[in-house]
Amino acid sequence: MTISRRGFLIALPLFVAGCSSTGLNSQTNYAALPDEKFPLKQVPIDKIKPELRRQEVAYETTHAAGTVIVDTPARRAYYVLGGGRAMRYGVGVGREGLAFAGNAYIGRKSEWPSWTPTENMQRREERYRKLAGGMPGGPNNPLGARAMYLYRGGGDTHFRIHGTNQPQSIGLAMSSGCIRMMNHDVIDLYSRVEVGARVVVIQA
Secondary structure: OOOOHHHHHHHHHHHHHHOOOOOOOHHHHHOOEOOOOOOEOOOOHHHOOHHHOOEEEEOOOOOOOOOEEEEOOOOEEEEEEEOOEEEEEEOEEOHHHHOOOEEEEEEEEEEOOOEOOOHHHHHHOHHHHOOOOOEOOOOOOOOOOEEEEEEEOOEEEEEEEEOOOOHHHOOOEOOOOOEEOOHHHHHHHHHHOOOOOEEEEEOO
């Protein structure tokens, strides 16, 4: 079978897209977001380890589409798409994150959320006591661009999946905090997940 030059040029973009695991150039996922309340700059793709970049992957699970699965030991989170596929994200974890396991649900969501240190944090360090009234949302806020609040039985667990102003912490276990994601990634997950969605947190 032969193919004309014109036919080849038409088919080429489809062929290239088919070679990508996401159908998108990885850098596109981390492009500048100038329309955000607090605009985000592009994150150079070479600053993100390949295994921590957002991408659609094969993922077999019995959990329904729309479920968020946090694999704490692997430092990964998955949004189940169904059909054996999921969107995978790199995450960072902290002391609070290591203390939470099992099932929960998204009780509420917030864009550029405010943050109040927990009572334990305030007891540990004076700098947190100064923030007892809360810290407004913004680029310096440790919750980053988005937060999803996990509930059980109608009550707030004080466990969050949130963005971060410390992207270098992704893939690591830091001294404090819940489950943190790069701001670009948490914005993507936030746009997909619904209030009431199931969350499953796996510990070692």
